[in-house]
Amino acid sequence: MIELKEVLRVLSETDGVSSCEKNPKEIVKKELKKLNVKFSEDVVGNLVAVKKGRLGTGKFMIASHIDEIGLIVTAFDENVLKFTTVGGFDKRILLGQEVVVHGKKELIGVIGSIPPHFFPKGTSKKVLLTEDLFIDVGLDEREIKRNVEIGSLVSLKKDFVELYSERYSGKSLDNRASVAALLCIFDELTRIKHDWDVYGVFTVQEEITGLGAVSSSYNVFPDAAVAIDVGFGKQVDFSPNFTTEIEKGPIIATGPNIHTGLKNAMIKIAEDYEVPYQVEAEPGTTGTDAEAIQISREGIPTTLVSIPILYMHTPVEVVSMKDIRRTGRLISLFVSFLNSEMLKGDKDAT
Amino acid sequence: MLLEKLSNLDGASGDEARVREFIQKRIRKYADSMEIDALGNLICFKKGRVKKPIVLIAAHMDEVGFMVTEKRQNGTLGFSKVGGIDSRVILAKTLRFGKNGTKGVIGAKPVHLLKKEEVTKIPGIDEMYIDVGAKSHKDFKDIEVGDYVYFDTCFEKISAKVVKGKAFDDRAGCSLIMDLFKEKFRMPLYGVFSTQEEIGLRGAMVIGNRLRPDYVIILEGTGAGDFPSKKDNSKSPFLGKGPALTVMDKSMIADKKLLELIIKIAKRKGIPYQLKQPGIGGTDAGRIQISRKGVKCAVIAVPARYIHSPVCLMNLSDYGNTLKLAKFVLKRLGDSGK
Numbered sequence: 001m002i003e004l005k006e007v008l009r010v011l012s013e014t015d016g017v018s019s020c021e022k023n024p025k026e027i028v029k030k031e032l033k034k035l036n037v038k039f040s041e042d043v044v045g046n047l048v049a050v051k052k053g054r055l056g057t058g059k060f061m062i063a064s065h066i067d068e069i070g071l072i073v074t075a076f077d078e079n080v081l082k083f084t085t086v087g088g089f090d091k092r093i094l095l096g097q098e099v100v101v102h103g104k105k106e107l108i109g110v111i112g113s114i115p116p117h118f119f120p121k122g123t124s125k126k127v128l129l130t131e132d133l134f135i136d137v138g139l140d141e142r143e144i145k146r147n148v149e150i151g152s153l154v155s156l157k158k159d160f161v162e163l164y165s166e167r168y169s170g171k172s173l174d175n176r177a178s179v180a181a182l183l184c185i186f187d188e189l190t191r192i193k194h195d196w197d198v199y200g201v202f203t204v205q206e207e208i209t210g211l212g213a214v215s216s217s218y219n220v221f222p223d224a225a226v227a228i229d230v231g232f233g234k235q236v237d238f239s240p241n242f243t244t245e246i247e248k249g250p251i252i253a254t255g256p257n258i259h260t261g262l263k264n265a266m267i268k269i270a271e272d273y274e275v276p277y278q279v280e281a282e283p284g285t286t287g288t289d290a291e292a293i294q295i296s297r298e299g300i301p302t303t304l305v306s307i308p309i310l311y312m313h314t315p316v317e318v319v320s321m322k323d324i325r326r327t328g329r330l331i332s333l334f335v336s337f338l339n340s341e342m343l344k345g346d347k348d349a350t
Numbered sequence: 351m352l353l354e355k356l357s358n359l360d361g362a363s364g365d366e367a368r369v370r371e372f373i374q375k376r377i378r379k380y381a382d383s384m385e386i387d388a389l390g391n392l393i394c395f396k397k398g399r400v401k402k403p404i405v406l407i408a409a410h411m412d413e414v415g416f417m418v419t420e421k422r423q424n425g426t427l428g429f430s431k432v433g434g435i436d437s438r439v440i441l442a443k444t445l446r447f448g449k450n451g452t453k454g455v456i457g458a459k460p461v462h463l464l465k466k467e468e469v470t471k472i473p474g475i476d477e478m479y480i481d482v483g484a485k486s487h488k489d490f491k492d493i494e495v496g497d498y499v500y501f502d503t504c505f506e507k508i509s510a511k512v513v514k515g516k517a518f519d520d521r522a523g524c525s526l527i528m529d530l531f532k533e534k535f536r537m538p539l540y541g542v543f544s545t546q547e548e549i550g551l552r553g554a555m556v557i558g559n560r561l562r563p564d565y566v567i568i569l570e571g572t573g574a575g576d577f578p579s580k581k582d583n584s585k586s587p588f589l590g591k592g593p594a595l596t597v598m599d600k601s602m603i604a605d606k607k608l609l610e611l612i613i614k615i616a617k618r619k620g621i622p623y624q625l626k627q628p629g630i631g632g633t634d635a636g637r638i639q640i641s642r643k644g645v646k647c648a649v650i651a652v653p654a655r656y657i658h659s660p661v662c663l664m665n666l667s668d669y670g671n672t673l674k675l676a677k678f679v680l681k682r683l684g685d686s687g688k
Contacts, residue, residue: 096438
């Protein structure tokens with residue numbers, strides 16, 4: 001059995017900013033070895049784990065992106081570093097965060113700005129722009145230039161902590177919660193019989209271009225696919241009508257980016273096996289790996305399952321362990337029931 | 351390192367007991383007497399071989415933090431600041447409860463869902479909330495209104511000389527007094543660890559009324575100002591350039607003769623020092639100076655960047671030089687006999 005809490009902790013606390021996903025991949029490889037699952041890396045760095053089915057009826061791809069949002073050094077300014085974001089960071093939450101600068105050496109630093117009482121008179125203290133922020137590693141200009149380069153990546157530094165109700169908070173739960181869920185699936189599949197070959201792909205650079213999903217779906221050329229990502233759980237500062245919540249199970253998406261046959265089959269299995277789930281309407285593209293996978297090669301029946309989290313794209317994302325386990329259970333059951341009927345064109349399938 | 355333990359302890363204004371107990375336990379063998387007054391100030395005394403001058407060194411134990419003000423039906427907690435914290439450093443931080451270490455986070459709306467006008471706007475503290483993972487108010491367990499909450503920051507050395515942590519303002523000063531008490535001086539010496547500095551220098555108020563020192567030296571962790579892009583504005587105090595001496599801040603003008611003596615000793619002993627930018631901040635000296643018939647006060651401070659935020663940076667050589675300078679100043683005052 002996979003030690004889910006510990007695996008999620010190390011996955012959350014390690015760093016893997018888009019294009020530099022080595023550390024989380026190493027953690028995943030260690031777990032895959034324990035589960036006796038074979039894996040390889042492709043030319044762009046995707047980690048592809050394969051578990052053959054009894055009959056090899058078809059190929060099913062499960063994609064979880066393994067990269068995280070971060071920062072990148074853009075300039076030196078005396079004793080601090082200027083930066084911009086890699087992926088969609090909320091600028092309002094950066095001040096006062098601890099970071100690791102991945103230069104020639106790893107340097108711990110903080111994101112600072114000039115404190116209000118040191119502001120030149122007359123300048124506004126309220127507005128906060130990225131230009132006002134900088135990274136301070138406590139070294140002088142000469143030492144900084146010896147250790148850091150323009151383009152050095154920067155990750156946030158945050159301890160993974162336990163809250164009440166089996167909820168956990170940390171950084172990069174987008175998308176390490178899904179990485180953990182994919183490991184849960186391989187764990188479940190050691191006990192569940194399945195005919196299809198399963199390709200678990202830990203994709204790179206989802207937060208930037210979706211490179212990993214584009215290339216891996218072309219390479220694997222699956223007959224059907226599911227992307228696992230995180231979704232929004234309702235927060236107290238959301239509209240009261242917001243539908244999806246954490247601890248209410250995986251979110252099954254519906255809409256043009258989603259194959260109806262696969263989605264309906266997934267919902268039926270969730271109902272039959274009493275796995276709590278929620279449905280989310282996605283009227284356009286989903287902003288996940290599912291977007292690229294669906295239009296790969298000649299088109300691939302694709303679906304999306306999201307793990308609801310709070311405070312997405314902040315270093316205090318919150319997830320319920322129950323939702324991760326349920327996602328693992330739902331998709332592994334789905335794998336065991338896969339058949340060509342599910343893949344029929346949309347009208348036939350419904 | 352004392353500073354490491356002191357920085358990791360949680361103690362905002364009114365919640366200084368943990369810090370006080372830590373100090374009491376360790377300073378006991380170096381003090382001739384110890385007392386805790388009605389405001390929670392810890393007053394330590396070291397007898398001298400001579401009667402005069404009576405010297406008082408002080409540092410405040412409290413730090414800035416938060417307090418739970420509301421337990422809401424929806425499972426979140428409303429909170430207020432204890433002391434001055436820039437609202438821009440609060441969002442998306444992990445917190446811990448002082449009394450039992452329970453963790454919580456200050457949530458933020460995901461950037462994907464922000465309205466255009468919200469992108470550069472920091473919400474008011476009344477719009478923020480603490481999430482401890484409670485599904486409703488029924489899950490709050492032992493959380494009570496009035497509980498103190500702190501940034502969940504750990505002390506760490508990040509390079510050969512620089513450390514990061516919270517509350518260097520003013521655990522640096524507490525640590526200095528504890529180190530100074532290990533020394534021997536000719537004159538009687540009070541070491542005061544004060545309370546409630548961050549909400550208006552309140553602990554120091556009664557210290558000035560109660561004790562009758564001839565000289566007072568406040569030991570502080572003060573904000574460093576050595577940031578780039580400040581154009582013509584002064585950057586003092588710098589990290590790594592020695593103790594910062596106050597000429598004037600918002601709370602007082604330092605005693606000129608005492609300040610001159612400190613500078614003279616620094617020069618003679620070859621200890622680097624810098625003058626703090628006038629007009630910024632305030633310390634317990636502001637209260638003690640105007641107590642009774644007036645007291646000669648000065649401030650010697652270790653500069654730290656980003657005080658009153660989740661994580662500050664301090665240069666250990668500044669700490670060492672501040673300790674050295676304070677020690678020589680005390681020796682000199684003791685030898686002066688008046």
